[in-house]
Amino acid sequence: MTDQTRSLDTLTRALLDAAAKAGADASDAIAVDGSSIEIDVRGGALEQAERSEGVDIGLRVFVGRRVAVVSSSDVRTQTLTTMAERAVAMAREAPEDPYAGLAGPDQLVRHWDAGPLELCDPAPEPSPAELQEDARAAESAALAVDGIGQVQSASAGYGQRRVHLAASNGFSGGYSRTSRSRSCVAIAGSGLTMERDYDGDSRTFQADLRPAEEIGRRASERALERLNPRKPRTGAWPVLFDERVSSSLIGHLLGAVNGASVARGASWLRDALGEQVLPAGLSLIEDPLRPRIAGSRPFDAEGLPTRRRAIVENGILKGYTLDLATGRKLGMDPTGNAARGTGAGPSPSNWNLALTQGPHSRDALIAQMGTGLIVTSMIGATINPNTGDYSRGAAGVWVENGVPAYTVSGVTIAGNLRDFLLRMTPANDARVWLGRVIPSLLVEGLTLAGE
CATH class of the missing domain: 3.30.2290.10 (PmbA/TldD superfamily)
Incomplete structure (x- = not known):
């Protein structure tokens, strides 16, 4: 077996061996190989064809509570040795991190099947x-x-x-x-x-x-x-976030419950565990074990088991999204949500999400809203991570008397996430094959800046 044909398992074990020889107290390694092809057509003819393939490797070493990460796309034996030596030298110069460290044996996934x-x-x-x-x-x-x-x-x-x-x-x-x-x-x-x-x-x-x-x-x-857009009237109106963009609202909530934000104190939900953050009856479920979904995985980037869990249950915030380090910092158990690439250490990340769907169709919610805005696309974002103050540019369709009337653009939507997420009404139109199964969401009383 040559340097270039070694299995990923062999490569990661070789990196760990090299780290130990270089003086690391502990280490973990990741190896990724793959290929991709992308074809673009214009005017019925091939415009561009791109193919990429290769192997990338990453090594994280611990010297006491000091940590360093190195990566490479060169898998020769000498390169692995050099990577390990450089990583250990870097770690010795790094500041101590009291929360750094690998999972304990009792935390690791025991039985898994992809x-x-x-x-x-x-x-x-x-x-x-x-x-x-x-x-x-x-x-x-x-x-x-x-x-x-x-x-x-x-x-x-x-x-x-x-x-x-x-x-x-x-x-x-x-x-x-x-x-x-x-x-x-x-x-x-x-x-x-x-x-x-x-x-x-x-x-x-x-x-x-x-x-x-x-x-x-x-x-x-x-x-x-989208042709011939106008600007809507300025004022407070109901807004229906179309299913194509509604996941962005839930994305802001997920950012606020991410352990990295909470641990920094830069989250408008940093003290909200056990409090109501969504309307009663709505739950936000994470399930990394759904078949055929890109966000599914049998274990996280620290070797912890992944599992189905309720982030929000019946409107109540039940948990943050934690890797080992953020869990230690907050005094909580990790949730199996560590993600990483080859060039950086783990950080908390969510897998597959699903929000409770409502009993009514999107059209029924449009009829219910009377006069307001259907948002079909959004640009830019100004979100205050500490307060949840929200402002985004949008385009979509203006509704009069429950009927779509004309296209609009150049409108700014403003409100406070902590406040208006409690006023959401979900439709029943979410695409169940997506990693984020979020239906269209009607929110009452948002401020629109138009004409």
């Missing part, structure tokens, strides 16, 4: 010609819609990746992933009145992808819906 998670599609890798035909079909369907002058991009891609993690505490494990995608961006109108919008899909299994023709057509329909 098979039921279906993270890797056994179907053959698509050929470049197949991907080009995907992109061409999406572009052709988009251009067939009346009023569409051009397609900015039509793309198709495929990727596969293997990851292996090992640590001096005895943990060693890995798994493989695949992904397949199609996307299209269409442009309607001309000159200064041009508007664009997109559609796309990304799945673990190729057979689950929505048809390329549907993606192209929907991108065009969305672009046409």
